[in-house]
Amino acid sequence: xxxxxxxxxxxxxxxxxxxxxxxxxxxxxxxxxxxxxxxxxxxxxxxxxxxxxxxxxxxxxxxxxxxxxxxxxxxxxxxxxxxxxxxxxxxxxxxxxxxxxxxxxxxxxxxxxxxxxxxxxxxxxxxxxxxxxxxxxxxxxxxxxxxxxxxxxxxxxxxxxxxxxxxxxxxxxxxxxxxxxxxxxxxxxxxxxxxxxxxxxxxxxxxxxxxxxxxxxxxxxxxxxxxxxxxxxxxxxxxxxxxxxxxxxxxxxxxxxxxxxxxxxxxxxxxxxxxxxxxxxxxxxxxxxxxxxxxxxxxxxxxxxxxxxxxxxxxxxxxxxxxxxxxxxxxxxxxxxxxxxxxxxxxxxxxxxxxxxxxxxxxxxx
Numbered sequence: 001x002x003x004x005x006x007x008x009x010x011x012x013x014x015x016x017x018x019x020x021x022x023x024x025x026x027x028x029x030x031x032x033x034x035x036x037x038x039x040x041x042x043x044x045x046x047x048x049x050x051x052x053x054x055x056x057x058x059x060x061x062x063x064x065x066x067x068x069x070x071x072x073x074x075x076x077x078x079x080x081x082x083x084x085x086x087x088x089x090x091x092x093x094x095x096x097x098x099x100x101x102x103x104x105x106x107x108x109x110x111x112x113x114x115x116x117x118x119x120x121x122x123x124x125x126x127x128x129x130x131x132x133x134x135x136x137x138x139x140x141x142x143x144x145x146x147x148x149x150x151x152x153x154x155x156x157x158x159x160x161x162x163x164x165x166x167x168x169x170x171x172x173x174x175x176x177x178x179x180x181x182x183x184x185x186x187x188x189x190x191x192x193x194x195x196x197x198x199x200x201x202x203x204x205x206x207x208x209x210x211x212x213x214x215x216x217x218x219x220x221x222x223x224x225x226x227x228x229x230x231x232x233x234x235x236x237x238x239x240x241x242x243x244x245x246x247x248x249x250x251x252x253x254x255x256x257x258x259x260x261x262x263x264x265x266x267x268x269x270x271x272x273x274x275x276x277x278x279x280x281x282x283x284x285x286x287x288x289x290x291x292x293x294x295x296x297x298x299x300x301x302x303x304x305x306x307x308x309x310x311x312x313x314x315x316x317x318x319x320x321x322x323x324x325x326x327x328x329x330x331x332x333x334x335x336x337x338x339x340x341x342x343x344x345x346x347x348x349x350x351x352x353x354x355x356x357x358x359x360x361x362x363x364x365x366x
Contacts, residue, residue: 029068031071031073036080042084053335056306071101082110083107096133099118099137099139106331124157125162128157130142229261231265239266242269253277254283255295256283258292273299287328288317288323296332315349317329317337318347324353326361330364350365
């Protein structure tokens, strides 16, 4: 095993106290044949996903071993190096894989730098892969750069092996890329969304739907928003002055509307993470419903119940599966969400993913 000890004096968090910690404060990260021994506190401080993993009764928290199947050893080393030093490696060749890892573990600064590196290396051969990567991981700047690049060389890009590979392996993401190539740019007004509830009376069942007005412009996905800054003390103090009931109500409303800045302030002010709103949904239910990765990771990291049930027995994971929110589903699973939980109608999250033919979620939940 190899201990990671390359700690610089310029790191934002003082790591000096970690030099003499015992074995119980260490974690083993495994990716293929690579095994790295790292400080649990560093992972938790730098990654909301690792923080949630170690804050709950997960297998990783109990064993001290985190097995990562979807990235290679070199990428794991670069990820860990960044978590210790906050310095992104300047290696465009591994930037796409590192971006995927950064997104998975909530390392927003590393993700942004990898996004920049991929955008700087756009070619006819790599443009399709870059665009698909941007769509899959909600990289707004890279998506814009890749789409504009492809628009100027459409026929050349579509004739490459990269485009063919994307058609074979990421067809749904490529469909979204194709839509972006030919659709007009989105406007600023928000779409009109309706969401009838599923209710059962006797043998009659009505189905939930989430519809957008045909004339309304598309809304930028919540997951594509940049990480919001920490609230200032004045804002937190103002939130503390509210009653506990009002703080809880506003927490649910903030999650429902995607107001992550207000969500941060309310959490810092001690808002009840289990507060319920319309349909018996918690703030985490709404974050999953919206596909708001930042809000979901924030709530999970603060201790929100990942398996809370709404009035129809749906957990946040059910809502993520129903709406195809793969990134949120991944964060919930890492936090220990019960993939076998059933709704009042007896459906698991996997059942919902299969019903809506979301292959990525089916693979994740199987």
